[in-house]
Every structure is written in C-alpha cells, then in structure tokens.
Amino acid sequence: MKRPIPVYEPLYKLKPIAENIWIVDGDLIEMDAVVTVLPFSTRMTVIKLANSQLWCHSPIAPNEVLYNQLDALGPVAHLISPNKIHYAYIADWKKRYPEAIAWSSPGVEQRAAKQKIPVAFDDQLTDKTPEAWAGQIDQLIFKGSAFIEEAVFFHKASQTLILTDLIENFETEHFPSWLRRKAYKLARIAAPDGQTPIDYRMTFIGHQRQAKECLEKLLAWQSEKIILAHGRCFLENGSAELRRALRWIR
Numbered sequence: 001m002k003r004p005i006p007v008y009e010p011l012y013k014l015k016p017i018a019e020n021i022w023i024v025d026g027d028l029i030e031m032d033a034v035v036t037v038l039p040f041s042t043r044m045t046v047i048k049l050a051n052s053q054l055w056c057h058s059p060i061a062p063n064e065v066l067y068n069q070l071d072a073l074g075p076v077a078h079l080i081s082p083n084k085i086h087y088a089y090i091a092d093w094k095k096r097y098p099e100a101i102a103w104s105s106p107g108v109e110q111r112a113a114k115q116k117i118p119v120a121f122d123d124q125l126t127d128k129t130p131e132a133w134a135g136q137i138d139q140l141i142f143k144g145s146a147f148i149e150e151a152v153f154f155h156k157a158s159q160t161l162i163l164t165d166l167i168e169n170f171e172t173e174h175f176p177s178w179l180r181r182k183a184y185k186l187a188r189i190a191a192p193d194g195q196t197p198i199d200y201r202m203t204f205i206g207h208q209r210q211a212k213e214c215l216e217k218l219l220a221w222q223s224e225k226i227i228l229a230h231g232r233c234f235l236e237n238g239s240a241e242l243r244r245a246l247r248w249i250r
C-alpha cells in the first residue's frame with residue numbers, strides 16, 4: 001500500500017543521534033488537524049541513563065523487533081507521555097514492561113478517559129526534574145497554550161533538545177499530493193521552515209508572555225541538536241533553529 005506521506009525508513013530500528021541517545025522511526029498515524037484528519041510520521045527517543053536504564057520518550061507502536069533491540073540495550077524503566085496527545089501506545093509498552101514507570105503530561109489522563117483509551121500512569125511530569133534523571137536530562141512544561149502543555153526535555157551530555165509537537169518539520173517535497181504539500185505549508189509545518197502547527201499556535205493567544213518565558217529557558221539550554229516527533233530533526237545549529245521556528249512568540 002502506498003503511504004500518503006513518506007516515513008523515515010528503516011522503521012523500528014534504533015538510530016544513534018549521539019552517545020547514549022537514539023531515535024526510532026515508526027509508521028504513520030492519523031491525527032486531527034485544523035479542518036481534517038492528517039497523516040503524521042511517528043518517532044520516539046530513547047536515552048540510556050547513567051545506571052543503564054532506558055528512558056523512552058513518546059513510545060511508538062511497538063513490535064518484537066523493537067523490543068528485542070531495547071532489551072539488548074538495557075532495562076526499559078521510564079515511559080514518557082510528553083503531551084496529552086502523545087500517549088496512545090504507553091499501555092502496550094506497560095504490558096510488556098510492567099516495572100517501567102509511566103509518566104503523565106498535563107491533561108493526558110482526562111484526554112485518555114475521554115477517548116476511552118485505558119492507560120494507568122504511575123507519576124506526573126512537572127517543572128521539577130525527577131530524581132531518576134536529574135543532572136542528565138533537564139525538563140520544563142512549556143506553558144501558554146490553553147489546550148496543550150508539552151513537557152520538553154534537554155539531554156545535557158549530547159546538548160539535544162527533545163520536542164514533540166512544539167515544532168513539526170515535514171519534508172513536503174517528497175509528498176505525492178500537491179494539495180497535501182500546500183496544506184502542510186499553510187499549517188507552517190513544512191521543512192525547512194517547520195514551526196509550531198498553526199492550530200496549536202492559535203491556542204497561545206492571550207498567553208504569549210508565559211510562552212516567551214519558556215522559550216527563554218529553552219534557549220538558555222543552548223541546544224546543538226533538536227529531535228522532533230514529526231518530520232526532519234535539526235542535527236546542528238539547534239538554538240538558531242529554535243529561534244527561527246518559534247519566532248512567532250514575541
């Protein structure tokens with residue numbers, strides 16, 4: 001079957017970004033967007049903590065091939081829902097790794113209950129970095145949106161910022177449909193100028209000051225690389241890309 005937008009082959013394979021940090025690309029999912037349902041490529045991030053435990057951000061639809069690679073790397077210990085629309089597969093992962101801690105993002109439990117997707121979270125992500133990864137990964141809740149508060153992370157050793165939907169950067173030049181290319185461009189999520197999706201951005205109206213404060217904190221981390229959940233990552237000049245992509249925050 002031909003996919004409506006390309007994926008990042010090979011799928012379900014650990015791809016190193018730097019020492020102790022990998023991404024894994026998954027297949028497409030359909031998500032509600034401005035006026036319609038759009039296909040999105042999926043991506044998770046895996047960090048090996050100092051004690052060899054694995055920290056898994058926005059886990060994708062899992063399979064045995066992926067589980068086996070992770071099992072060879074270390075024990076899966078943390079399952080991160082970075083925002084309330086990224087959680088759908090955590091229940092599957094928790095079944096496979098019942099000892100892992102499932103971390104909730106603001107509003108995700110209510111969202112999951114509304115969508116009738118049962119997920120049992122064990123702990124909550126806040127602005128305070130948990131003991132389990134303190135000193136290795138910094139975090140903050142990106143505030144200012146009336147709809148979605150995303151937890152953002154910074155892997156200190158590799159100077160890598162890990163975002164979910166705050167920036168999306170689809171390589172629309174590879175899309176088969178002209179109309180789809182246009183739609184993603186209008187939504188401001190087309191590379192090389194991928195930004196915050198326009199519908200997400202509109203939910204910040206009236207709360208830009210909070211967003212600005214969060215952006216300042218992100219910039220202070222001085223990212224070299226930025227991992228995104230959707231589209232092409234920025235593997236150099238992270239801070240400059242962050243400034244460019246979030247220039248709508250004034």
Ligand SMILES: [Fe+2]
Pocket residue numbers: 040085086164165229230
């Ligand atoms: Fe997303």
